[in-house]
Structures are given as C-alpha cells and as structure tokens.
Amino acid sequence: MQTFFISIALVLCIALLIPFYRVYKGPTVFDRLLGAAAVGAKILTLILLFGLIYDRLDMFIDISLGYAILNFVGVIAMAKYFRSSARSAK
Amino acid sequence: MCKVVHATQPFLFFNQVSPFSTMNNTSLWLRHRGLILQILLLSAIWLILSGRTDAVYLFWGVVSVAFVIWLSAKLHSIPLSEKEPCGTTRIIIPRLIVYLFWLVWQIIKSGTYVAYLILHPKMPIDPMIVRFTSKQPNVLARVILGNSITLTPGTLTLDIEDDLFTVHALTQEVEEELVSGDMEARVARLYMQDCTSEDMCCDIELITSGRGR
Amino acid sequence: MSLLQDALAIILVLGGTFFMLVGSIGINRLPDFFTRAHASGKVDTLGILMFLSGLAVFEGFTLTSAKLLLIIAFVAFTSPVAAHALARRALIYGMKPWYGKRKDEG
Numbered sequence: 531m532q533t534f535f536i537s538i539a540l541v542l543c544i545a546l547l548i549p550f551y552r553v554y555k556g557p558t559v560f561d562r563l564l565g566a567a568a569v570g571a572k573i574l575t576l577i578l579l580f581g582l583i584y585d586r587l588d589m590f591i592d593i594s595l596g597y598a599i600l601n602f603v604g605v606i607a608m609a610k611y612f613r614s615s616a617r618s619a620k
Numbered sequence: 621m622c623k624v625v626h627a628t629q630p631f632l633f634f635n636q637v638s639p640f641s642t643m644n645n646t647s648l649w650l651r652h653r654g655l656i657l658q659i660l661l662l663s664a665i666w667l668i669l670s671g672r673t674d675a676v677y678l679f680w681g682v683v684s685v686a687f688v689i690w691l692s693a694k695l696h697s698i699p700l701s702e703k704e705p706c707g708t709t710r711i712i713i714p715r716l717i718v719y720l721f722w723l724v725w726q727i728i729k730s731g732t733y734v735a736y737l738i739l740h741p742k743m744p745i746d747p748m749i750v751r752f753t754s755k756q757p758n759v760l761a762r763v764i765l766g767n768s769i770t771l772t773p774g775t776l777t778l779d780i781e782d783d784l785f786t787v788h789a790l791t792q793e794v795e796e797e798l799v800s801g802d803m804e805a806r807v808a809r810l811y812m813q814d815c816t817s818e819d820m821c822c823d824i825e826l827i828t829s830g831r832g833r
Numbered sequence: 834m835s836l837l838q839d840a841l842a843i844i845l846v847l848g849g850t851f852f853m854l855v856g857s858i859g860i861n862r863l864p865d866f867f868t869r870a871h872a873s874g875k876v877d878t879l880g881i882l883m884f885l886s887g888l889a890v891f892e893g894f895t896l897t898s899a900k901l902l903l904i905i906a907f908v909a910f911t912s913p914v915a916a917h918a919l920a921r922r923a924l925i926y927g928m929k930p931w932y933g934k935r936k937d938e939g
Contacts, residue, residue, distance in 0.1 A: 534843065541850050548857035552869075560866050560923045564873050567915060568860055571877050572853060574908075575884050578901075587892065591900045592669075598904055602911040609918040668899045727909070731852055731879025734871055738859035747868055747930060770913035771878075776871055777917050778924050788867045788920065788930065 532583065539579045546572040563608050570601035655689070662688055711760075715810050722806070723771060730773035737774075737790060745790050749827040753783045754804045757811040765807045772803060799824050838890060845887025852880030865931035866923055874916030881908050 549572075552565035574594050581590025649656070666681040667673075737745055756762045766777040769787055774794035779786040789795040859872030885905045889898040 531839070538846060538850055541854065545850070545854040545857045548854075549860050552860050558866060558923070558928065560919055560926070560928070561869065563919055564866070564869055564916075565860060567919075568857060568873050568877055571881055571908075571912070572857070574904075575849070575853070575881060578885070578888055582888065582891075587888075588897050591897055591904070595900065595904055595907075598907055598911075602907075602915055605915040606918055609915075609922040665903065668896065668903055671896045727875075727879055727882065730875045734859070734875045735852060735855045735879075738855055738862060738872060738876070743862070745863075745868060747865075747932060749930060766917065767910075767913055770874055770917050773875075774871065776867065776874060776920055778867075778920050786924070788871075790868065790871055 535579055535583050539576060539583070542572055542576050542579065546576065563605065567601065567605050570597070570604075574598055574601065658689060658692070659685060711810055719806060719810055723768060726768070726772045730771060733773040733794075734790070746792055748789050748792075748795060749778070750787045750789055750795055750798065751825040751827070752785055752787070752799065754785060754801075755783060756804075756808060761807055761811055764810070765804060768803055768807065769798065772798070795826070838893065842887045842891035845883050845890060849880045849882070849884025849887055852876055852883060854880075856880055866928060867920055867930045870916045870920045870923075874913050878909065878912040881912070 546569055549565040549568040553562050553569070556562040556565060574597050577590055577594040577597060578587070581587040581594075584590075662685045663681065666685060670677050670681065737743065754765065756765060762780055762783075766780050766785070769775050769777045769785070772794075774790035775798050776788045777785065778788050787798060789798060853876075856872050856876035859876055860869050863869045863872055882905055885901050885908070889901040889905070892898040892901065
C-alpha cells in the first residue's frame with residue numbers, strides 16, 4: 531500500500547507541474563490565476579497523501595482543510611482585485 | 621427524480637410529510653427551521669473538527685456556535701439584491717436532498733464528458749455564449765441555478781444579472797440540453813413552484829462568433 | 834470486507850488521479866481562457882472529489898473520514914464558485930472568447 535501511495539504521489543507531482551507551464555506562459559493574468567488555482571488543488575491532495583505515507587493523516591487533514599480555504603479565498607480575492615483595476619483603466 | 625408532489629402552500633406539504641405532528645409543532649418548526657438547521661450544522665462541524673467530548677470543549681463549542689449565529693443574524697439584514705430579500709420562499713428539504721444526489725450524478729457526467737473532450741485528439745469543441753432569462757422564485761434559487769450550471773456537462777456560468785444568465789457552453793449538444801429548461805425547472809421546483817420545463821427558459825440568444833457582441 | 838474496502842479505495846484514488854492529470858492537460862491544451870475554466874472547474878473538481886472519497890473509504894468509519902467528508906463538501910461547493918468568479922471577472926475585463934477556427938476564417 532505504501533508503494534502504491536508513493537507512486538500516486540509521483541503521478542500527482544507530474545500533474546502539478548503541468549499547470550506551471552500555463553502559469554509561466556499564460557497570455558493573460560486570468561490564465562495564470564487559473565493555473566495557480568489548479569496547482570493549489572493538486573497540492574491539497576498531495577498534503578493528504580503525505581499524511582497517509584507518514585501515517586499522521588489526522589494531523590495533515592487539518593492543514594489541508596486550511597489550505598482548501600486559503601486557495602478559495604485567494605482566488606476570490608484576486609478576482610475582486612482585477613475588477614477594480616479594470617475599472618480604473620477605463 | 622422522484623415523483624414531484626405538487627403543493628401550493630408550505631403547510632400543505634409539511635402536513636403531508638408528517639401527518640402526526642400537531643399544527644402548533646409544525647408552525648414552530650416552519651418558523652425557526654433555518655435557525656434549527658443552522659445550529660445543528662454548526663454543532664456537527666464543531667464536533668467533527670474538535671473530535672472531543674470533554675466538558676471544556678463542549679462549552680467552547682456552544683460559545684462559538686452562539687457567536688457564529690449572532691454574526692450571521694446580522695448578515696440576514698443585508699439583502700443580496702436591492703429588490704428582494706434573500707429567501708422569501710422556503711426551500712423544500714426532501715427535494716433539496718434529491719436534488720443534491722442528482723447534482724452528484726451531474727458532476728460525474730460532466731467530468732467524464734469534459735475529460736473526453738480534452739483527450740479527444742481533434743478536440744471537437746465549438747464554444748459559444750448563451751444568454752437566456754429564467755424566472756426563478758428568489759435570489760438563492762438563482763445562486764443554486766448558477767452553481768448547478770457550472771457543474772453540469774460543458775456549461776459554465778459567466779454572469780447573472782437579475783434574471784439574465786450568461787453561460788459559456790462548450791458544444792452544441794450541451795447548449796441544447798441547457799436551453800431545454802430541464803434544470804431550471806428542477807431548481808424552481810425546489811421552491812415549490814408548479815412549472816413546466818418549457819417556459820422556464822426564454823429569450824435565448826446565441827453568440828457564436830466574434831461579431832455577435 | 835477489508836479487501837473490498839481497499840479495492841474500492843484504490844479504484845477511487847486511481848480515478849481521481851487520472852481526472853486531475855486530465856485536468857492539468859486540459860489547462861494546457863484548450864485554446865482560450867473560458868474553455869480552460871471548464872477544465873479547471875469540472876474535471877479538477879471531479880478528480881479531487883473522487884480522490885478524497887477514496888481516502889475516506891480507505892480510512893474507514895473514523896473521525897478522519899468525517900473531516901474528509903467536510904473537505905469534500907467544501908471543495909464541491911467552492912471550486913465551481915472560484916471558476917465562475919474568475920470567468921466573470923474575465924468577461925467584465927473585456928476578454929473575447931474563442932469561437933472556433935472555422936468561424937474566424939469565414
């Protein structure tokens with residue numbers, strides 16, 4: 531079971547690195563934000579996987595809950611920020 | 621979906637559900653339903669997050685539940701839109717539960733559908749923007765509908781202004797499925813409206829090329 | 834019982850990983866922002882939900898799986914909201930959607 535989780539973690543690392551290309555390349559700011567949100571979603575699951583591998587899931591799960599909330603609030607705050615900058619550009 | 625019970629008044633429906641309760645009980649339950657459900661949910665979340673049943677933890681749990689309810693009672697006085705307060709009509713809880721299960725099935729369908737579109741070598745997408753108006757009973761129903769549109773296959777809510785929904789659709793088929801008004805009628809039935817799916821979705825406007833805007 | 838539980842957990846975790854991988858590929862492969870928001874809002878959500886429910890099945894009936902269910906509910910409600918908020922801001926910002934190659938030429 532341990533090897534299974536470690537291999538899943540490796541696959542997740544690949545899935546985590548792919549959106550970084552979008553964050554780097556993205557033609558607009560929103561593409562970059564979307565890529566960042568996708569990276570955050572994968573990190574959320576990676577944290578849980580590390581909890582399982584270290585056998586301390588009860589501790590890591592609180593971290594991942596906080597991470598989920600931070601990810602959501604961060605995206606919402608960024609979206610709000612870009613509205614106000616668009617208004618000032620007009 | 622289960623057999624829809626067409627009820628026109630809240631009292632009728634709840635008497636059908638629980639015929640043994642007295643009238644007084646029912647009205648008390650109806651009047652403070654939101655508060656009771658909120659207290660139950662918050663206590664469940666506190667118990668799950670703390671995971672202990674010592675007296676000290678339970679005391680602080682009661683304190684924090686009371687504090688959150690006091691805070692959110694202030695939030696109720698802020699209306700979500702200018703014209704109407706949020707939640708003028710009551711939601712039907714059994715239908716909400718059925719709707720949630722239907723939504724889970726929709727999430728699975730939409731995930732596999734978009735995954736198929738992504739992995740298809742030619743990527744057969746034909747994106748378009750659909751605008752339609754849908755008469756929903758209140759603001760909360762609009763929020764539920766917007767979230768459900770995002771979760772159903774190939775559609776993404778872009779904007780909601782009053783009754784005007786702007787939706788981004790990936791292909792022609794999902795656009796037709798959206799415009800058929802099936803989901804709009806489902807959401808409206810959550811709030812006890814007697815409606816057919818045809819007249820839930822009107823003034824449809826398709827934007828399929830760059831010059832349309 | 835335990836074997837069945839493990840098998841279900843492995844299937845769910847593998848499916849979730851697959852969908853998250855597809856979501857990452859979609860974010861790179863799709864042509865414009867709005868279609869990418871589809872990939873992020875739907876495929877990723879499904880992947881995370883399957884993954885977390887797989888972990889909850891693996892844990893069994895404990896407090897940890899209850900917390901996992903809490904995260905599942907949170908992600909299921911907030912992930913489409915985040916995609917919607919970004920897409921709405923992009924529309925207000927004045928971003929033009931991509932309508933397909935065929936129509937651009939004609």
